[in-house]
Amino acid sequence: QRLQEYWASVGCAVMQCSNTEVGAGTMNPLTFLRVLGPEPWNVAYVEPSVRPDDSRYGDNPNRLQRHTQFQVILKPDPGNSQDLFLHSLSALGINVREHDIRFVEDNWESPVLGAWGLGWEVWMDGMEITQFTYFQQSGSLPLLPVSVEITYGLERILMSLQGVDHFKKIQYTEGITYGELFLENEKEMSAYYLEHANVDHIQKHFDDFEEEARSLLSLGLPIPAYDQVLKASHAFNILDSRGFVGVTERARYFGRMRSLARQCSQLWLKTREEIGYPLGTYQEANLVYPHVSEKLSRKEVxxxxxxxxxxxxxxxxxxxxxxxxxxxxxxxxxxxxxxxxxxxxxxxxxxxxxxxxxxxxxxxxxxxxxxxxxxxxxxxxxxxxxxxxxxxx
Incomplete structure (x- = not known):
């Protein structure tokens, strides 16, 4: 709630999570589709992120098959996004002067989405708590303007704030811990993803989702088509967690999903252009840089x-x-x-x-x-x- 209030105070619309399983907040159409095109877009939302391959039956202290992210998109980059992020930590009650906060280079990419960006992991006292990225490409399309993505790992931040060493010890609310609410869910879903998921059924689901996405694209409906891409992506992740996907098959699956994601992106851009970019368009500032004398710019050793x-x-x-x-x-x-x-x-x-x-x-x-x-x-x-x-x- 503190993060929502903070980012709302600096101009972000507070939105809802996706109603389809996603592996990261980036895959939510509020990010993936909205970073495309010239329209300004500032948004913040909580995103439960489902990653079958991270299933650990609740035994790993900070690795879950479903963890919670808080996603922020700033489009275009306001120029002080790192300062805004550090102020958001203060809003959470984290004294940045007392903790070791570091930006460690870690460029991000998603082969499935045809997306990549330049950025950093943000470490607090040696543990990664946030991914900070300047988006350069999404849906295999170059982005102008560049968007800033800030993705918080909420469980890790809460563990640090509450001084606990396992996610199940997080105090969710008075008298109830995170483990009491979600540990059994972790155990059962881990058993499903790693042991019991029927690969033949999941394979058929993937093919059906792919076919449905292509049908919707032919009808000019990028939003429901992209929803089918998300379902196909989750089906692939289940197959991967079951050890069903080899190296060659992985490349083929990625190619099929990336092609669909690109077509959704192209159709989305075409639709936004046809309706006249209702959110307005970004205009690049005409910056004038003052002349600096070469002698003045040099520093004596x-x-x-x-x-x-x-x-x-x-x-x-x-x-x-x-x-x-x-x-x-x-x-x-x-x-x-x-x-x-x-x-x-x-x-x-x-x-x-x-x-x-x-x-x-x-x-x-x-x-x-x-x-x-x-x-x-x-x-x-x-x-x-x-x-x-x-x-x-």
Whole structure:
């Protein structure tokens, strides 16, 4: 509710979730279709996201077959979207000065939707809580203007706020925990997705949804056609969780769904254009950049040594790999600095399963001068009888 109130206060329409299973808030037509075209669009909504392959019978503390996202779309980018996001954390009661909030590069793509974007994972105290993306393409079509997508993982944020180590311990409301409400659902749906789903039936469902989508596209109905694409996508995810889909089959399934998603996108754009873009059109600002003198833009290189910090984001590492990685990082960095003739003080390395860091004390900001003496030709061949340099010089 706090997130809804905050984003409503900055101009977002608060909408409802999809009534069809989706793997992420991005797949909701409020995002997938609305980021297309020139119409401005600012929206926020809660999206239960169903991912059969993440089924863990409720045993994994932060991985569920149905988790809850909060999705925000800002179209066009207002220019201060990162600041708006950080203020939203404050609205949740998170003091960003007391927590380690980091933007870690993680570009996003969806082969099924023909969508991708540049962005970051947002980590709080070492755990991913949000995905922050600048959409570049959706439905295999380039986007102009670019939209900003902010996707919060609500269970992880609540676990951090309440100081619990498992989703089932989250206090959902007074006297009721998340586990009491949803743990049995996780167990039974995990059993269905991983053990009991009939692959022959699901395969037929996929084919039927695909055929229905094509029929609706031929009738000029992109919204119900896209709904059938979502149903087909969920059917594929069930087949995948049952281990039914091989590498070759996966590529074929992706191609079939991506083709449908592209046709839905093209038809949606055509429909919006025919009705005259009722939400208006985005006009790119005519920005004038002031001339900056080249001399003023240059910065003098400081002569004194300073502390140097390098941080590297990693995939989840086992504990013993963290130790080895920090040792290798220190060894490699010392070798590189030596080859570059950069003097330095002590080198300290640190590591967690998701990131490595190295601190170099008193690192010189410029290379030490080096004189190299090379043996040249004999003096007798370097100068002629008149004392003038020969070609041997």
């Amino acid at each position: 400081l002569g004194q040594a300073q502390t140097f910090v390098l941080e590297i984001g990693t995939e989840e590492l086992p504990p013993h790999d963290v130790v080895e990685a920090t040792e290798q990082l220190e060894k490699s960095l010392v070798q590189i600095l030596g080859k570059r003739r950069l003097s330095h003080g002590k080198v300290h390395t640190y590591g967690t399963p998701r990131r490595l860091a190295v601190v170099v004390e008193n690192l010189c900001l410029k290379q030490m001068e080096e004189e190299v003496e090379l043996r040249g030709p004999p003096v007798a061949k370097a100068f002629d009888q008149e004392g003038k340099p020969t070609k041997g010089c």
